[in-house]
Amino acid sequence: MRHAHPLLPFPALLAFACGSPEPKPEDVQSEAEAQLDEEEEVAQDAPAFPTRPLFGDTHLHTSFSFDAGTFGARLEPADAYRFAKGQEVTATVSGLPAKLSRPLDFLVVADHSENLGFFRALKDGDERVMANEYGRKWHEAVVAGGQASVDASIEIIKMFSQGQFPEELTLSPEQTRPMWQEVIQAAEDANDPGRFTAFIGYEWTSMPSSQNLHRVVIFKDGGDKAGQVVPFSADISDDPEKLWDAMDAYEDRIGGRVLAIPHNGNLSNGLMFALTTQEGRSFDADYARRRMQHEPLYEVTQIKGDGEAHPFLSPNDEFADYETWDVGNLDASIKKTDDMLAGEYAREALKTGLRLQTELGANPFAFGMIGSTDSHTALATADSDNFFGKHSGVEPSAVRASHQVISGEAGELYGWQMTASGYAAVWAHQNTRASIFEAMERKETYATTGPRMVVRFFGGWDFSEEDSAGDVAEVGYDRGVPMGGTLAAPGDGQAAPTFLVSVLKDPEGANLDRAQVVKGWVDAEGKTHEKVYDVVWSGDRVPGEDGKVGPVGSTVDEAKATYENTIGAPQLTRTWTDPDFDPARPAFYYVRVLQIPTPRWTAYDRVRFDAKVPDGVPMSTQERAYTSPIWYTPNEGSP
Amino acid sequence: MSTLRRLASEPLVQFLAIGACVFALAGPAPSSDEIVIDEGLVWSITTRWQAARQRPPTQAELDEEIAQHLRQEVLTREAMKMGLHHDDIVIQRRLAQKMDFLASDLGGAGAFGMDELRAWHTEHAELFTEPATVGLRQVLFTEEQHTDPKDAAWVAYAAISADPPTVPTGDASLLPASLEAATAQDLRATFGPGFASGVMKAEGLGWLPPIASSFGVHLVEVTSLTPARPLSFEEARDDVQAELTRARRMQAREDFYQAALERYEVIWDLPDELVAEAP
Structure with a gap:
């Protein structure tokens, strides 16, 4: 038997045997190069910082x-x-x-x-x-x-x-x-x-x-x-x-x-x-x-x-x-x-x-x-x-x-x-x-449970309340680090890190309930701790003595699988300063965003298919987003 | 179109060419009972092994691979002598698939002549267009700041054309205040579908009447308008090549099948009630 190299795909063999118009290896190479060229061509128009997720x-x-x-x-x-x-x-x-x-x-x-x-x-x-x-x-x-x-x-x-x-x-x-x-x-x-x-x-x-x-x-x-x-x-x-x-x-x-x-x-x-x-x-x-x-x-x-x-x-x-x-x-x-x-x-x-x-x-x-x-x-x-x-x-x-x-x-x-x-x-x-x-x-990413919320999160040492009034991107990249980054060392007189938290609802989805900062840290004994801070929320809810903001309520009609954007807010923005900061202890901060309650998929199934859903199955949900953390390491250094 | 190319696109010629190639591949009648284990085989085993495990095989592993190859080769030949490959659905499907691949390779690959590409581009202009874009400035009136944001937007809109004109300012918002060259899809991703279709309806530059989105009510000034336009051949050349290749491959596959089919007499021997169901 004339031995055929099994590695070569069949059409390639054919090309070899008959000189058919099958692309030669150089053609394949140039196809890959063409893709790269296209990437590079697009890259020439790159904005200074990411403008949309x-x-x-x-x-x-x-x-x-x-x-x-x-x-x-x-x-x-x-x-x-x-x-x-x-x-x-x-x-x-x-x-x-x-x-x-x-x-x-x-x-x-x-x-x-x-x-x-x-x-x-x-x-x-x-x-x-x-x-x-x-x-x-x-x-x-x-x-x-x-x-x-x-x-x-x-x-x-x-x-x-x-x-x-x-x-x-x-x-x-x-x-x-x-x-x-x-x-x-x-x-x-x-x-x-x-x-x-x-x-x-x-x-x-x-x-x-x-x-x-x-x-x-x-x-x-x-x-x-x-x-x-x-x-x-x-x-x-x-x-x-x-x-x-x-x-x-x-x-x-x-x-x-x-x-x-x-x-x-x-x-x-x-x-x-x-x-x-x-x-x-x-x-x-x-x-x-x-x-x-x-x-x-x-x-x-x-x-x-x-x-x-x-x-x-x-x-x-x-x-x-x-x-x-x-x-x-x-x-x-x-x-x-x-x-x-x-x-x-x-x-x-x-x-x-x-x-x-x-x-x-x-x-x-x-x-x-x-x-x-x-x-x-x-x-x-x-x-x-x-x-x-x-x-x-x-x-x-x-x-x-x-x-x-x-x-x-x-x-x-x-x-x-x-x-x-x-x-x-x-x-x-x-x-x-x-x-x-x-x-x-570089971990400049966040997770969503489905809704396409736009979440910005920057950490720095001198963000003021005005910095979060409009589009935070320019000031955020200029004077801080985005999600996934590590805070630079504080300057003189900078006592606690400040964060820009800015969220836009999904343009085709539900309003927002609140944005929270989740902080984790380790104490001098090596024991770990966490705390969830309500940072900015919709409406005129007043935090309780424990600092927590109460539920946003619900407009979900479970029987019809509908909700209304009559509660919650289309956008939430704030500058937040860590009130419990200890410069000697390493910490991380990430943002969790909660939507107002919306029908869960089980509710849509029941309406559309007359689906048999067992008793006690949840029919509404609060969809959410989690950003990558921003880390703080005493005496700087990446985690 | 060169004579050779025209010939090459004739299904019958393709069929004969494939036949010749298959013959060339198989070599002279496979009557010989030789099985050659040579460097070529070792090379291909080593390469595959390297790709799968990121290292070359040891001598023992290589020996095992060669032994497996030999065993498969011997059994395959014995099976073919016994005709076991006939009426085997898996082998038949695989062979049919290979013929399909061969036929489409003959039809679509290789460089097309410039005239051919141009003609294809002209015939299928609708496939090669650049979407319309708009440049805009927008301000937002929110429910948080206004009891009736729609009303506030209309008041601000009226003030634009008043004497003296007032440029509206709107409320603080995280939404982009301006965009350049945004497509309908870009607008939808940022502002939602109602806003996108409202803005894309603009027929000229200037301020549009209030447009609602799920963020509030917007006043939008259209600062540039670029209608959808057909891409010139030079701009679309890569896409034209790709589309033409795809189309030719599908055509070649079908042509080849039809040409081959003609060489057979298909006898439909079905009871009447099944005829409609037959493939």
Whole structure:
């Protein structure tokens, strides 16, 4: 036999053999160069500072993910990008037309790297699949569709997360290469510098004993670089440090840039922000710096619950119990206990980071915040009135609220517990891969649970009340640092840090209830503390003796799924000075914004589909935004 | 269009070309029972391994990969001798897919002639336009500052054309006071849909009557107006190339299928009630 190099794609071979008009390698190169040129051309018009936040989803699955496909998704990355750009597509299972109220500015299709494209093989009844008892069973279930397919998917995820997935059915990383090329091609085709950014990315699905350590990996680069590797797989290692090794290798060898964003610490049973490395070593400064270099952001809110704060950890915060998922780990096989919570929630981790910084000289948890959907439908929906659910089996319907989505020894989670959340807001100068990626690296980002609020947050030492009267950007960048930054050292006579907090409502959404500053600090004994300050609120409410402002009220008509903007404010702005500042102690400050109550997605489902929603299910919600913190470190120095 | 290009776009010629290529690929009749393990194979295994794991394989891993390759090669050939590849839905689907790819590659790739691109641009001008933009200044009247912001806005609007004219000031706001060259989509993202459609209706420069948004009531002065315009061929060239490539690929795929289909006699042997359902 004449030996053919299996690496070359078939059409390339053809070109080689016949001299057909297939593009030569130089042509491919010049295509990548053309994209770069376009980015650079756009970059010439860059404003001095970011003028509007870009909204996007960094974490979306399509049918290329083995679990999404089994759940019934048929839409592929190209469909996902089309949908994010504001075009209409047809949802797979429900057949409903799906369209966003407004386009997004950017999207990362982040399919699971493990068994990327497995679903296609399963659906097609690939030989290898049919040779396996489970493979045959699942193939039949997928062909049958409906609940059988959903049940199969749950079983697949369960076996996968328990490490019991049949080895014969596991695709090697190399076998996923053709699908990876398709993922890349879809992003390249959709990327439109200046107007819409399509990032190349994937999800590394590490979950020792079903304890969720997943990370979404995002490339700054185009296919010319990202195509030279295949996604790192948790089958090779489930240790984040090994993922960082692979990221380093890519950056050193190919010359690209890449970052990772962890999510769902709430399903990690304390492992996400554990105090030792995966190998059981104690942290040191090198580890801390390395972690933050690779993982500058944390995905704090998404469909599988909100991870900002937990009422057990923050008993004095009446808004801490928001869309809480605290039954157990990812498949509810191991019950959650209170001692695990400190390793799961963002606010607590930020506090722990301050303590570790005083001990190690570097902070391993100095992350910024974003939200994203983690939808497995190829539809990046986070609006409560337009929510397509976690996977295709729970697209809008009369019964999805009462469906079981996770069930194990620790308990059950039901469809109604899905959270219509969230999006990533990024203060980038421009809508390009480079500009958005760099804003993520400097953590100039915030999370929203869906609404597109405009949140500005600057820290400095001499902001006055007049500085927050109008557009705060110019003065903020001039005399302070934006969210994600670290306060410079105070000058003479500057006793406490001042902050500009400025919020505009979503132009197509609900009014604002209040903006709060959440402060965390560590005392001289090494004990961590937190305090939530109401900074600016709507109406003429007067804070009580405890300094807290009462509820804004509600205009929600749950039976009709409507609300009125007759309460709350369209904009909130104020200059705030920390009243309890101690210059000797490290601290962080971030802003939490609350909307007035609006109908939850369950209320819309009940009205639209006459859905059966179990008693006691919440029908209204207070959507919110969380900014990246601004840190203060005594005697300066980045965290 | 060169003779060669015209020829190349004939489906039958494409079919023959593909046939020739497949033959060239397969080499002389695969009767030989030779299986060559050479440096080429090692190179491709190593490259794949490197990409997946960020390191080359060890000797033991390489040996294992080669053994697997050999096993697969032998079994594949035996299976083909036994005709197991016939009537296998997965293999058939994969082969059909490869033919589709081949056909579309022949149709769409490569450089187009400038005349061809220009003609395509002219024929599909509607695909290549730049959206209209406006430059504006705006002031806001809020419910917080006025019992009736709409009324306040109308009063201020009337004062603009009074003698002497008064430029309205409005209330403090975090919204941008001015924008340059904003599209309808930009306006919607910042001010909402009602504001965007109100402003985009402007027919000339100057102050517009009050426009409501969910922030309050605005007075807007349009400072520049650029209508939507067709992009010239030079501006749209990259997009034209991409669109034409896409269109040609789809066309080539379909042409190829139709040409191939003609070489077969399809016998429809279905009971009447199923005919309508047939593909």
